[in-house]
Amino acid sequence: MAKTTKPATARARREPSGPHRGRTATVVRTTKETDIRLVLGLDGSGRYEVATGVPFLDHMLELFARHGFFDLTVQAKGDLHVDHHHTVEDVGLVLGQALREALGEKAGIRRFGEATVPLDEALVQTVVDLSGRPFLVYDVSIAQQKIGQFDVELIHDFLLALVNQAGMNLHVRMLSGRNPHHVVEATFKGLARALDAAVTRDGRLMGVLSTKGTLAG
Numbered sequence: 002m003a004k005t006t007k008p009a010t011a012r013a014r015r016e017p018s019g020p021h022r023g024r025t026a027t028v029v030r031t032t033k034e035t036d037i038r039l040v041l042g043l044d045g046s047g048r049y050e051v052a053t054g055v056p057f058l059d060h061m062l063e064l065f066a067r068h069g070f071f072d073l074t075v076q077a078k079g080d081l082h083v084d085h086h087h088t089v090e091d092v093g094l095v096l097g098q099a100l101r102e103a104l105g106e107k108a109g110i111r112r113f114g115e116a117t118v119p120l121d122e123a124l125v126q127t128v129v130d131l132s133g134r135p136f137l138v139y140d141v142s143i144a145q146q147k148i149g150q151f152d153v154e155l156i157h158d159f160l161l162a163l164v165n166q167a168g169m170n171l172h173v174r175m176l177s178g179r180n181p182h183h184v185v186e187a188t189f190k191g192l193a194r195a196l197d198a199a200v201t202r203d204g205r206l207m208g209v210l211s212t213k214g215t216l217a218g
C-alpha cells in the first residue's frame with residue numbers, strides 16, 4: 002500500500018535569521034540568579050525573538066525592537082521562583098552592555114535623541130544622550146503598583162541598570178497618564194525612538210560629536 006506523503010511546506014520564519022548586519026553585539030551573562038544571552042543589532046529592521054520568562058517584559062522588549070528598528074534576540078532564564086526582580090534588572094544590564102559594545106567609539110553618531118510618545122491618556126517624554134556619563138532621571142508616578150503579575154517599580158530598576166551599563170544619560174518624564182500599562186509602553190516606545198535617533202550616523206560628522214573629543218565618559 003502506497004504511503005501518503007505530506008508535501009513539504011515552506012515555513013515562514015518570524016524570528017531573526019542570518020547574521021546581523023552593521024553594528025552588533027552579543028552579550029552572554031551567567032550568574033546564580035540569571036542566565037542571559039542577548040544579541041543587539043543597531044542597524045536592523047525591528048526583528049525580534051524575545052523569551053525572558055516575564056511576559057510583560059517580553060512585550061516591552063518586542064516593541065522596543067520594533068519601534069527602534071533594532072534587531073533583538075533575548076533568551077533569559079532567571080530565578081522567577083524568587084520574583085521577577087533579578088531577571089528584569091539583569092536583562093536591562095545586559096541590554097546596556099550590548100548597546101555600549103555595539104556603539105564602540107561612537108564615531109559619527111548623532112548622540113542625542115528624544116521622543117514624546119502617547120498611548121491614549123498617557124504621554125511620556127524620553128530624552129537620551131549617549132555621553133558616556135550614566136545618569137537617570139525617572140520622573141514617573143503611577144498609582145497602581147502591578148500590571149498583572151508585574152511589579153511596576155521594576156521598570157525603574159531596569160532603566161537604572163541599562164543607563165549604568167550603556168553609559169548614557171536618560172530622562173523619562175511622564176507628562177500625563179493613568180493606566181500603568183499605557184505609561185510603561187509609551188516609555189519603551191519613546192526610548193526606542195530616542196535611541197534610534199541617537200545611534201544614527203550623520204555623514205557630516207568626523208569622529209565623535211564632542212568638543213572634548215571623546216564620548217567615553
Ligand SMILES: [Mn+2]
Nearest residue numbers: 060182183186
Ligand atoms: Mn501593550
